[in-house]
Amino acid sequence: MVQVKKVKLGSQGLEVSAQGLGCMGMSSHYGPPKPEEDMIQLIHHSINSGVTFLDTSDAYGDNELLLGKALKGGWREKVQLASKFGITRVDGKPAARGRPDYVRAACETSLKRLEVECIDLYYQHRIDTRVPIEITMGELKKLVEEGKIKYIGLSEASPSTIRRAHAVHPITAIQLEWSLWTRDVEEEIVPTCRELGIGIVAYSPLGRGFLSSGPKLVEKFANEDFRKHLPRFQPENMEHNKNMFERVNEIAEKKGCTPGQLALAWVHHQGSDVCPIPGTTKIANLNQNIGALSVKLTPEEMAELESIASADAVKGDRYGEGLTTWKNSDTPPLSSWTS
Template identity: 50%
Template sequence: MKHVTLGDLTVGRIGLGMMGMSFAYSGAGSDDAESIRTLHRAVDLGVTMIDTAEVYGPYTNEELLGQALKGGYRDRVVVATKFGMISHTGREGLDSSPANVRKAVEGSLRRLGVDHIDLYYQHRVDPGTPIEDTVATLADLVTEGKITHIGLSEAGAATIRRAHAIHPITALQTEYSLWTRDPEPEILPLLRELGIGLVAYSPLGRGFLTGAITAGTRFEAGDFRASNPRFTGANFDHNVHLADQVTAIAGDAGATPAQVVLAWLLSRGGDIVPIPGTKRVTRLEENAAADALTLTPEQIARLDALGGAAGDHHNEAQMKMIGL
C-alpha cells in the first residue's frame, strides 16, 4: 500500500475504522473473532492506521483492539484513539478538562495493552474547557511518552489555529466523502496551510455509497442509521438516487462503488487518509484494493458533478458538537 504523511506521521493511505465492530450498527459486537481476523488481515495488506475510541462500546472497542494487537501486531500499526465524550470527573457532557484527559489516557493505555498511544484525538471540542488547557495537557503527555501525536476531531477553524499554536496538531478527523464535502471551503485549506493531515471518517457514507442500501432497505434496532437524517424520508430517496449514479460510474471504471468513492477521496490530495469501517475480511480486502485504483479525469468530473447528500450527516444534538 502507498503511504502518506499526516503532519510528521507516516501511515498507509487507507486506514481502518473500528467503531462498527462494537458500536452503533446492527450486529455490532456479535463476532469479535471475525473482527480480529479483519484487523489482522488489514495489517497484512498494509493498513497501518487503526482507529478506535473509548466511547465505542463504551470501552469494548479498545479492548477488542488490545486483543488483536497481541502476537507481534503492535509494532506494525498506528494506534489512534479518542477521549472527551466520556467524563471521568463527574461532569455532565463533553469533558476535555486536564483532569479528565489524564484519567482517560490511563484507561485507554490499559485497555489497549500498550505503553503509548500513537495518535490521541480530542473526540469533540469541549466548550467548557479552553482548547489551550486541553492541548497543553496533551503536550505534557507527549513529553511523558504516553502519546506521540495529537489530533482533533470535528473542530472549527479558530479552534484548530489556537490548538496548533500550543503544540503541533498532527491530524484533524472529520467526516469527508463524496457526499459530505463540508471541509473543502475552509477546513482543508487551513489544514494545508498549517501542515495538518486530514483523516476522513465515514468515507463510504455509512454504507450508503457502497450500493448495498436500496429503496427497500430497513435498519434493525440498535442501528443508528434508522434515525439519521440522511437515511429517512425524502432525504433517503434522494440519496438512493445519488448512490445509484455512483454504482453506474463504478461499472464504467471496472471497480466496486466502495472502491470508486475511496479512490475519489484519495484523488483529493496526498494528505488525506480515509478510514472506512468494516468488521468483515471480504469488505476490508475490497476497500484496501482502492489503493491501486486510479480514476480517469472524466470519471472524477462525473463524481464531482453529483453534489452532496440530502440531509445533515448527524442528528440535531450531534451537529451542535461539530465545528466548535
C-alpha cells in the same frame, strides 16, 4: 492484492498506511458487537494486507479492549494506533469533555484497555465548547512529553480552534467526515489544515455504507444501529439521495469497479495528505476497500463525480438533533478560563 504504501500524516513525522481501518462498527453504533474471534482475525488480515493504521475510541463500546487483545504477541509493533477521548454521557445524553483532569484520566484508562505503553495518535474526539482549547492542549502536550502519546489530533474542530490548538503544540491530524455526500469541509477546514501542515483523516468515506450499498442498506439496519436515527437515512430523504448512488454506480460500472471503490478512490484522489479510514466487519469488504487504491480517476472523472455530489445532491443533515452542535466546534477564549 494491491500494495498499500505508507504516507506521511501531517508534518511531525507520523507515517501511516495510505488507507486505515475504522474499528468502531466491530463493537458499537452499527448494531450489536460482532464476534470477538472474527474481529481479531479481521484486524490481523488488515495488518498483513498493509492496512496498519487502526482507529478506535474510548466511546466505541469495548473496542479498545478488542484491539488490546488483537495486538498482543508482536502485532503492536506493526501498527499505527489511533484512539480518542472526550465523548461521555451526562443525564443520558452525549456530552464533550476537555478539562485537564479528564484528559489525563481518559488517556490512562485507554492505555490500560489497549494494553499498550503509548498511543501513536490521540485525538480529542469532540470539542468541549466550555473549555478553551489551549487548556485541553496543555494537558495533551504534557502527555506527549511523558511518552504516553506520540502525536495529537482533533476531530470536528473549527478552523479557529485548529489554529489556536496548533499554536500550543503541533497538531498532526484532523479527523473529519469527508466523502462524496459530505463535502462541507472543503471550504475552510481542509485549506486550514493544508496551510498549517496538518494531515487529514477522513472518516465515513463511504457515507456510513450508503456509497457502497445504496438505499437497500437501510433494510439491513439492526435495532441498535444509530444510522436509523440519522436524517439522511430517513425515507423522505433517502428517496432523493438514492439518485446520487445510482449515478455513482453507473460510473463505477463503466470503470469496472464497485461504487464503494469509486467513492473511496475519489477521497484518495484529494491528495497525499488525506488518509481515509473506512470501517468494516468483513474480510471481503476490507479487500474490496484496498482495491480502491488501484482505481485511477482522470480529472474529467473527478469533475463528473463532483458535479453529481454537488451541494444540493444530498438531503438531510449528517447528524441528528443535539449532535449537530458538535460539528466544527469553537471554544471560549483562554482569558475566560477560571478552572
